[in-house]
Amino acid sequence: MEMLNVDNDxxxxxAPGAPQLAKRVKELLLASGLDRVDEDKNRGLDHGVWVPxxxxxxxxxxxxxxxxxxxxxxxxxxxxxxRALAPLKDEGVLIIGSGSATHNLGAMSSPGDSVASWAxxxxxxxxxxxxxxxxxxxxxxxxxxxxxxxAHPWRDHFYPLHVAMGxxxxxxxxxxxxxxxxxxxxxYASYKFTTPN
Numbered sequence: 001m002e003m004l005n006v007d008n009d010x011x012x013x014x015a016p017g018a019p020q021l022a023k024r025v026k027e028l029l030l031a032s033g034l035d036r037v038d039e040d041k042n043r044g045l046d047h048g049v050w051v052p053x054x055x056x057x058x059x060x061x062x063x064x065x066x067x068x069x070x071x072x073x074x075x076x077x078x079x080x081x082x083r084a085l086a087p088l089k090d091e092g093v094l095i096i097g098s099g100s101a102t103h104n105l106g107a108m109s110s111p112g113d114s115v116a117s118w119a120x121x122x123x124x125x126x127x128x129x130x131x132x133x134x135x136x137x138x139x140x141x142x143x144x145x146x147x148x149x150x151a152h153p154w155r156d157h158f159y160p161l162h163v164a165m166g167x168x169x170x171x172x173x174x175x176x177x178x179x180x181x182x183x184x185x186x187x188y189a190s191y192k193f194t195t196p197n
Contacts, residue, residue, distance in 0.1 A: 013050035018063035021093065025065060025085065032084035048098040048160065069159040075139045078159040082166020089167065097164030101126055101187035103157035104150060109184035119185040122151035130174025130191055135165055161191075168193030 019041075026037045045053075049066050067085075069078060088095060102119045109116075125145045129137045137144045139162065145151070152158045165174070178190040 011050075011054070013045060013054050013060050015045070015050075015053065015057075015060045015062060015064040018065040021063065021065040021088075024088070024091070025067065028084050028087060029081065032080070034084075048157075052096065052098050067163065069156050069163075071154070071156050071159075075141060075155075075159060075162045078162035079135070079139050079166040082163040082168070084166075085163070086167045086169060095164055095167045097160035097162070099157035099160045101161075101189035102151040102185055104153055104185055106153070107150070107185045111183055113184040115181050116185045118147040118150050119181075119187060121146045122148065123187045123189055127174075127176060127189065130165075131176070133170075133173040133196075135170065138162070138165060165193065169195075171195055 022039055026039060029037045045064065045066055046068075049064065053060070053062075053064065067081070082095070082097075085095060101123050104119070107116065107119075122145055126138070126141075129135075129145075141152075141158075142148045172193040172195055174191040175194050176189060177192050178188065180188045182188070
């Protein structure tokens, strides 16, 4: 993978908003027992949203509603957010959890360097857990996974997976659809959730 050096001011992703979807998300989350759900109509899209969407839908014609992660909360909280949003799948909404399978910027090496063993161990553990549908283990990754804190010193790049996993449902399993590495420790493993045959 070749990295491009581009000034972020040059990149634009003018996707239309989805205010009706935002209201529906708020309705589902409040119905799940949350006391408060705030809407922010002024904040732009986070890079975790526009970067993958720019590659998937370059015309920026799909309406987008972004859900913020709550870094002061745990993985189970985010999994339950996803469970609350599961009805959206039947309403034609694509739920994407964007982050990285491993994300430790402080441990990055030069592009092309071999993958660090700790990153590979965590990434392999995650793959097996998702492919086997062991979502409880993924929710307790800090206790169950090797090198969990080193793979994710900041949780905001991992919690989106828990939301997507929760929305997929307990009877699904993760299926690897893409896998690549950069800088010796950043895994771009990507999964979709399917119902086993």
